[in-house]
Amino acid sequence: MSRQGQDRERRGSFWRDNSLTLAFGGAFLIVLLGQALAGHAEFNEELTVDGLQRISLGQYVTTxxxxxxxxxxxxxxxxxxxxxxxxxxxxxxxxxxxxxxxxxIGTESDREQRVGDHATQDSPRWAASKDWRQGVYARxxxxxxxxxxxxxxxxxxxxxxxxxxxxxxxxxxxxxxxxxxxxxxxxxxxxxxxxxxxxxxxxxxxxxxxxxxxxxxxxxxxxxxxxxxxxxxx
Known part of the structure; x- marks a missing residue:
């Protein structure tokens, strides 16, 4: 496979492999923007009723x-x-x-959780430790x-x-x-x-x-x- 083909495959794999996070992260930003727009409109309505000066969207998101x-x-x-x-x-x-x-029920055994002596080569480094790092990482x-x-x-x-x-x-x-x-x-x-x-x-x-x-x-x-x-x- 050519270099360009490999790059395209890696990019495609990135989007596929992280699609759940990317989709919900993108949706979060869209909804947050929508909330800012709706909140800005409502806030300015309240200011108008109170006889106060309306503010910009940029000013509203810092309120x-x-x-x-x-x-x-x-x-x-x-x-x-x-x-x-x-x-x-x-x-x-x-x-x-x-x-x-x-x-x-409970925290399960070290064997079930694959920590300490039961950690594998693919286990996170702190999971394989036998000191405070394992306790912190486990929680x-x-x-x-x-x-x-x-x-x-x-x-x-x-x-x-x-x-x-x-x-x-x-x-x-x-x-x-x-x-x-x-x-x-x-x-x-x-x-x-x-x-x-x-x-x-x-x-x-x-x-x-x-x-x-x-x-x-x-x-x-x-x-x-x-x-x-x-x-x-x-």
Whole structure:
């Protein structure tokens, strides 16, 4: 095969091999832009009603109003995945592909996890170590997801406070500090309305996948698998 043909094949393989991440990453950017446009229009409507000057899109995306709307969604999504990652270590659902097999409850043995002496040549380097690196790497996904959740929740509280204080000033009322804001109904309403939807989505996915199928999806069992088959992916 010619050099150009090999380059084309590598480029084609890259797009194919990373299509899931690229597709959802691209969709995220499109939707984020759409949110910015819609939020900008709504924000300017509010300014007009209050008799204030309208702002540009560039100015809007640097406002606390836009930032809090973004971060409150991010924190709930990362909470969902953090809870699911940690919860599925010990919790199971008979018949769901979203659950591990019933007899594998817990952190499993070193042999099953292929760590330490049971690591293979293809195993990540830290998985083969026998010191603190193995312990950190063995929990790295949950730690990172949990860390991003906490950071985005903190960002939501700060940007939410700024947006709340802007509203307070427009009403000629005194602004509040961060400590006062995080106990307001505004903060917890923003937080809990996202948490409940994420938890409902996870619970629905876990139980519906026991009885329903999607051919070809790893989130579903094979179409002909028994309802009681657990931890089996299509």
């Amino acid at each position: 606390s109003d836009f930032a809090v709307d973004v971060t409150e969604n991010w924190q709930s999504e990362f909470l969902q995945f953090s809870l699911y990652i940690f919860g599925t270590v010990w919790l199971v659902q008979r018949g769901s592909p979203e659950s591990k097999e019933l007899h594998k 790295s996904l949950g730690l990172v997801m949990g860390g991003v959740f906490l950071l985005s929740w903190a960002a939501q509280s700060i940007t939410g406070m700024a947006a709340y204080d802007e509203q307070q000033l427009r009403r000629l009322q005194a602004p509040v500090g961060w400590g006062d804001y995080v106990v307001t109904p505004d903060f917890w309403n923003r937080t809990l309305q996202n948490w409940q939807s994420e938890l409902l989505a996870v619970a629905a996915m876990v139980i519906l996948s026991v009885y329903l199928r999607q051919r070809g999806s790893p989130e579903s069992k094979p179409v002909g698998a028994a309802h009681t088959s657990t931890g089996v992916e299509g």
